[in-house]
Amino acid sequence: MKRIPEAEMMNDAAQAAAYAGADFVQPNTLFVDTFARCFPDFNGCWMIDLGCGPADIPIRFARAYPGLQLVAVDGADAMIALASEAVQHAGMTARVQPVRWRLGREPAPEVAQRSFDAAISNSLLHHMADPRVLWSTILQCVEPAAPVLVMDLERPRDEARARDMVEEHSGDEPAILKHDFFHSLLASYRVEEVRTQLDTAGLPHFKVERLGDRHLVAYGRTGCA
Numbered sequence: 666m667k668r669i670p671e672a673e674m675m676n677d678a679a680q681a682a683a684y685a686g687a688d689f690v691q692p693n694t695l696f697v698d699t700f701a702r703c704f705p706d707f708n709g710c711w712m713i714d715l716g717c718g719p720a721d722i723p724i725r726f727a728r729a730y731p732g733l734q735l736v737a738v739d740g741a742d743a744m745i746a747l748a749s750e751a752v753q754h755a756g757m758t759a760r761v762q763p764v765r766w767r768l769g770r771e772p773a774p775e776v777a778q779r780s781f782d783a784a785i786s787n788s789l790l791h792h793m794a795d796p797r798v799l800w801s802t803i804l805q806c807v808e809p810a811a812p813v814l815v816m817d818l819e820r821p822r823d824e825a826r827a828r829d830m831v832e833e834h835s836g837d838e839p840a841i842l843k844h845d846f847f848h849s850l851l852a853s854y855r856v857e858e859v860r861t862q863l864d865t866a867g868l869p870h871f872k873v874e875r876l877g878d879r880h881l882v883a884y885g886r887t888g889c890a
């Protein structure tokens with residue numbers, strides 16, 4: 666099935682609220698566990714989360730790594746408002762800083778101009794109008810040899826399979842969320858396509874693998890073969 670891009674930003678308030686209210690415990694736990702499995706010795710101080718959405722993942726990282734400070738960026742005002750609420754509710758305002766930044770369109774805000782010890786991103790890649798922007802932003806943001814983990818959906822073989830996956834994984838969720846999940850599946854990349862992106866971005870030593878029944882992960886350390 667050919668990829669069908671979807672809108673880059675999640676700026677619509679209803680769309681952002683539905684996303685923030687959805688149950689992402691399983692994939693978000695998988696994300697944190699996968700980082701720990703890929704980088705068992707990580708003990709850095711500063712991490713950036715690109716396309717943080719409502720900040721559930723950076724809050725989970727702050728809990729899992731007590732010495733970590735996180736800058737969580739997203740280009741959508743609606744998402745940053747929800748992220749700020751969630752961070753406050755979690756009592757993490759001293760350690761997780763949500764900041765609005767649209768990658769590829771705006772210069773980095775001051776808080777994101779430091780050199781980070783790690784970069785993470787979940788479910789942003791398939792939203793990007795140009796995927797090269799994600800890989801080049803990561804390279805600009807991190808220290809040499811910093812751990813990087815990018816997770817996303819993998820595009821299924823056809824629309825019928827995408828529809829089945831929506832029912833399997835979000836059958837009881839609101840219609841707006843099911844609509845977005847379906848279009849995200851159609852917009853996502855295949856493992857082979859991410860492999861090509863990494864090779865082109867100067868990250869040929871990064872690994873890219875299928876994870877579970879609907880995700881892929883790309884990971885590695887910048888500047889390390």
Ligand SMILES: C[S@@+](CC[C@H](N)C(=O)[O-])C[C@H]1O[C@@H](n2cnc3c(N)ncnc32)[C@H](O)[C@@H]1O
Pocket residue numbers: 673674675676689715716717718719720721722738739740741744766767768769786787788789792793
């Ligand atoms: C599907 S959500 C994922 C949110 C979060 N990472 C998670 O796993 O829950 C994708 C997010 O990327 C943001 N986004 C898309 N394009 C972006 C860009 N160019 N710069 C910054 N954020 C972007 C959207 O606004 C949206 O909040």
